[in-house]
Structures are given as C-alpha cells and as structure tokens.
Amino acid sequence: MRIDVENKENGAILHLDGKIIGDGTSKLKKIIDELIESDAKWLIIDLADVPLMDSSALGTIIMAFLKLKERKGKLALLYAQENILNILEITKLNSLFELYDSMQSALAAVGVDGTE
Amino acid sequence: MEEKEIILDIPSEDRHIYLLDLVLSYIAREMGFDEETKEQVNLAVIEAGTNAIKHGNKGDPSKKVDFRFCISESKLTIFVRDCGNGFDLEDIEDPLSPENFMKPCGRGIFLMKALMDEVEYSIQNKSGTEVKLVKYKTSEIL
Numbered sequence: 376m377r378i379d380v381e382n383k384e385n386g387a388i389l390h391l392d393g394k395i396i397g398d399g400t401s402k403l404k405k406i407i408d409e410l411i412e413s414d415a416k417w418l419i420i421d422l423a424d425v426p427l428m429d430s431s432a433l434g435t436i437i438m439a440f441l442k443l444k445e446r447k448g449k450l451a452l453l454y455a456q457e458n459i460l461n462i463l464e465i466t467k468l469n470s471l472f473e474l475y476d477s478m479q480s481a482l483a484a485v486g487v488d489g490t491e
Numbered sequence: 492m493e494e495k496e497i498i499l500d501i502p503s504e505d506r507h508i509y510l511l512d513l514v515l516s517y518i519a520r521e522m523g524f525d526e527e528t529k530e531q532v533n534l535a536v537i538e539a540g541t542n543a544i545k546h547g548n549k550g551d552p553s554k555k556v557d558f559r560f561c562i563s564e565s566k567l568t569i570f571v572r573d574c575g576n577g578f579d580l581e582d583i584e585d586p587l588s589p590e591n592f593m594k595p596c597g598r599g600i601f602l603m604k605a606l607m608d609e610v611e612y613s614i615q616n617k618s619g620t621e622v623k624l625v626k627y628k629t630s631e632i633l
Contacts, residue, residue: 396537397508427530429508429537430602434595441593458530465605466598467587 378406386417386448386485388478395428404435411439416448417485419478423454433468440472449485451475497560501540503548503573511540511558518560522567522628531606532567532626538599539571539622547573547620565628566608572621577614 376399381388387410395403410418418439422428440450451473455463463469475481482488499514501507515536519529540556548554559570584591586598604610609625 394509394512396512397541398504398506399509401505427534429534429541430596430598431541433598437593437595458527458534461527461531462534462602465602467592471593 376402378403380406380410383487386415386419386487388419388421390421390424392424394426395432397429400429400431400435403432404438407435407439411442416443416446417450417487418443418448419451419453419481419485421453421478422456422459425459426456427458428462430466433462433466436472437468449473451481451484453478453481495562497562499558499560500555501558502552503544503550503554503556504552505541505544505550508537508540508544511537514558514560518562518567522562524567524626524628528626532569532624535603535606535610535624535626536569536571538603539569539624542599543571543573543575543620543622546578547575549575567626567628569624570621571624572619574619577620580612580614 376391376393376395379390381390389406391403393399407418420436436450443450453475455474460469463472473484475484497514497518499511501510512533515533516529519532524532536558540558543556544550548556554574557572561568583600584597586592586594586601591597603624607624608627609623611623613621613623
C-alpha cells in the first residue's frame with residue numbers, strides 16, 4: 376500500500392494506492408497522526424485506488440474525524456469505490472463521513488478554494 | 492469437483508495479512524467468485540485473521556495463526572485458528588448502537604457476519620479459538 380501526502384495550507388490530501396489492510400492500516404494511522412499533530416485543520420482522503428479497507432482502517436478514519444472535529448476541522452472522503460461504499464453502508468458510517476466524487480467539491484467542503 | 496484443502500500458517504504479525512489476501516484472491520478466482528464477492532470474502536477472512544493476530548495471539552510472532560481453506564463445488568469454507576485464551580461472545584457489542592457507533596474498534600465480527608453466509612465460533616478456553624466462515628457460490632447478500 377502506498378500513501379502520497381499532498382501538503383496544502385492548513386491541511387493535506389492523502390492519495391492512497393492499494394488495499395488498506397494489515398500493517399498498511401498502521402502506516403495510514405502514523406501519517407494521519409503526524410498531520411493532525413502538526414496542526415492540520417482538514418484532510419481529504421483520496422480512495423480512488425483503494426479496492427478494500429479493513430475495520431482497523433475504518434477506525435483510523437473515525438479517530439481522524441473525531442480529532443479534526445474537536446478543532447472544528449473537516450475530513451472528506453473522495454472517490455470511494457463500490458466495495459468501500461458497501462462497507463460504509465453496512466457499518467452505517469456513510470452517515471458519519473462526508474463522501475465526494477470530485478476534488479473540487481471535496482476541497483470546497485473542507486473550506487479550500489479548488490480553483491487555485 | 493473434488494474437495495480440496497489449502498493450509499496457510501502465518502506468524503502473528505499484521506504485515507502477513509497481505510500474504511493472506513493474495514492466497515484468498517487466488518482461491519476465490521479459481522472458484523469463480525465475481526470480483527465483488529471475492530473482496531467480501533477477503534475482507535471477512537482478513538478481519539478474522541487480524542482478530543486472531545491481535546486479540547488471540549496478542550501479536551506474539553512466535554505464535555501462529557492457522558488458516559484452512561476447504562474448497563468444494565458449492566462453497567468455500569475457511570477455518571481460522573489462534574492460540575489465545577478465547578473470549579466470551581456475549582461481550583461483543585453491537586457497533587451500530589448509539590453508544591458504540593463512534594468507537595474506532597469493534598466492527599470486525601460484525602463485518603464477518605454481514606459479508607459471509609455462515610460464521611461460527613468454537614472457543615476452547617486456554618487452547619485457542621477457531622472461527623469457521625462459509626461462503627456459498629450462489630449467495631447474494633448485499
């Protein structure tokens with residue numbers, strides 16, 4: 376699993392590539408924790424190339440959501456694929472997370488002007 | 492189709508989950524599961540394996556998690572066994588209840604049950620836990 380971090384003002388876009396399972400989840404948690412510790416106010420997680428994620432990965436994203444919410448920040452999930460949407464539906468987490476299918480709308484949701 | 496059995500033993504380290512995923516993908520493809528069902532089976536077994544590594548064997552790499560894949564014409568049956576002390580199934584909470592919904596953990600067994608046709612635990616205190624997961628080839632659950 377590969378994670379590319381695109382740092383922006385007050386936040387970051389995480390481009391994930393591969394299944395988020397096993398130690399891939401620990402890797403994701405470490406990166407998100409570091410971003411939040413460095414005072415990120417928003418995160419966009421790009422799931423375009425993620426065919427599957429496990430419940431530990433869901434837990435990592437829930438923790439990120441809660442930590443960002445504490446500081447009035449935002450978390451957006453972008454381009455979630457069918458399998459991921461199914462898992463979010465089964466766990467009802469689709470009612471918690473904000474899901475977007477365009478970068479521009481995700482950026483707007485976290486308060487960034489996507490036209491830059 | 493003759494019934495076949497494949498056995499995989501992995502040390503209790505979560506990096507080996509990717510190997511489990513590869514083996515599962517191979518088996519599911521050989522059995523003719525469609526892509527969506529294949530990923531459902533993979534996730535359910537990955538959840539079982541991760542529980543066995545983290546909770547059963549407490550991440551001790553000297554302890555193994557045993558996977559037994561039984562392949563037949565009509566179904567795939569997977570047995571996942573750890574060396575842990577077991578647990579009480581009644582202690583498992585509903586992740587959809589309001590008090591648990593925002594918790595970052597506790598969705599593994601729930602997902603297994605949602606994604607597979609049968610999930611059955613056999614818990615022998617002090618001698619390990621075994622979970623049996625079954626997926627029929629014709630089932631449609633979502």
